[in-house]
Amino acid sequence: MKMEEIYDVIIVGGALAGSRTAGLIAKNGRKVLLIEEHENIGVPCKCTGLVSWRTPEILKNLPKKLIVNKLDTGKFNAPDGTSFVLKSKKVAYVLDRTGLDKFLFDQAIKSGVEVRTEHFEDFQYVDDNVEVRTNKGSHKTKILIGADGANSIVAEKANLEMPKNIFVGLQTTAAGNFQQHAELWFGRNTAPNFFAWVVPENNELARIGVSTPSSPKPYYERFLEARLGHNGLKPDVAGIIRYGIMKDTVNDRVMLVGDAACQVKPFSGGGITYGLIAAQICADAVEKAFEENRFDYDFFKKHYDTEWKNKLLPGIRKGLLLRTVLYNLPDFHVNLLFKGIKLFGNNILSNFDFDLLSG
Numbered sequence: 001m002k003m004e005e006i007y008d009v010i011i012v013g014g015a016l017a018g019s020r021t022a023g024l025i026a027k028n029g030r031k032v033l034l035i036e037e038h039e040n041i042g043v044p045c046k047c048t049g050l051v052s053w054r055t056p057e058i059l060k061n062l063p064k065k066l067i068v069n070k071l072d073t074g075k076f077n078a079p080d081g082t083s084f085v086l087k088s089k090k091v092a093y094v095l096d097r098t099g100l101d102k103f104l105f106d107q108a109i110k111s112g113v114e115v116r117t118e119h120f121e122d123f124q125y126v127d128d129n130v131e132v133r134t135n136k137g138s139h140k141t142k143i144l145i146g147a148d149g150a151n152s153i154v155a156e157k158a159n160l161e162m163p164k165n166i167f168v169g170l171q172t173t174a175a176g177n178f179q180q181h182a183e184l185w186f187g188r189n190t191a192p193n194f195f196a197w198v199v200p201e202n203n204e205l206a207r208i209g210v211s212t213p214s215s216p217k218p219y220y221e222r223f224l225e226a227r228l229g230h231n232g233l234k235p236d237v238a239g240i241i242r243y244g245i246m247k248d249t250v251n252d253r254v255m256l257v258g259d260a261a262c263q264v265k266p267f268s269g270g271g272i273t274y275g276l277i278a279a280q281i282c283a284d285a286v287e288k289a290f291e292e293n294r295f296d297y298d299f300f301k302k303h304y305d306t307e308w309k310n311k312l313l314p315g316i317r318k319g320l321l322l323r324t325v326l327y328n329l330p331d332f333h334v335n336l337l338f339k340g341i342k343l344f345g346n347n348i349l350s351n352f353d354f355d356l357l358s359g
């Protein structure tokens, strides 16, 4: 009789966080199944792909062809047109985000990860395992990891409450004449509670988008009209960002990583760097779990939830504070603030860490 196969780890979600975590765990010799509902990895794209120096630092083998542009300045624009340019000490990278997901997915496969194109639906505890149910059947595992994004079903089924705060982003790629800095545009009429952005791929092409807590379409069209002189371009990127602090990102035999754990910068919505940092911490926790034969809530709370929060919560907290201050100011005060920064603040802010982390 054929023995039923039991995986060491099943990961739901084959984008950035899931593929990276899967690859790291499989490299340690664990038997990993990656469940991704889309046939085509990284598509649809839900990202601008702007990251700090930390991403290539973490992904030392990142192929050069995935770096579309490098920028070391950002231009901040107030509602009345006041603007200042910040030059950062370290460059930011504009990445081919779909290419990045595919690269991490291929790395995972090379490390021995098995992949199935299925939709995760639910799980239950059966004896000393987790039985994972998908649209195509069921699989057993010792540990289940949810890397299924901002609307994580794994989080929901594991009773891990996600914050209600979301914003929705729309972006297109447009031709024009662009300077080599990331532009951020603030204001109630431009993008209430967030910002609009222009991130150049080169002098002739840029990723242009808007994010707001809900219904960004009118703002997207208005921003394209203002920035390009026409608004007919359909979005080629759309997605939601959930931000805040989750009380728990673990349960018995369950961990969440990436957007599923809200490992996202609340001010900018960036999640790539945080997700990659947490993927390593998650993979380390898996290894410890097998070494000590412990798969319970307390173990994962200590070795994953607390560990990643020690590393990322300072940045998330600073981001929440920045959000509260800047996004709640009336336009009039934002104009004044930008005028002040323009006069006095550039030198202080040139040391600004884009990830709000130290080290």
Ligand SMILES: Cc1cc2nc3c(=O)[nH]c(=O)nc-3n(C[C@H](O)[C@H](O)[C@H](O)COP(=O)(O)OP(=O)(O)OC[C@H]3O[C@@H](n4cnc5c(N)ncnc54)[C@H](O)[C@@H]3O)c2cc1C
Pocket (backbone or CB within 6 Å): 012, 013, 014, 015, 016, 017, 018, 035, 036, 037, 038, 042, 046, 047, 048, 049, 050, 051, 118, 119, 120, 121, 147, 148, 149, 150, 153, 168, 169, 170, 171, 209, 237, 238, 239, 240, 241, 257, 258, 259, 260, 264, 269, 270, 271, 272, 273, 275
């Ligand atoms: C408009 C926009 C712009 C952004 N720009 C930036 C940026 O410039 N820089 C940055 O750092 N971050 C940016 N982000 C955030 C960034 O995209 C996310 O933080 C990042 O994608 C998180 O990766 P992830 O792997 O955790 O989740 P996701 O990329 O959301 O991947 C989740 C994966 O899980 C799969 N999945 C979901 N449910 C199931 C299921 N039930 N069964 C099987 N598979 C499932 C999905 O198909 C998907 O492949 C942006 C986000 C948006 C919306």
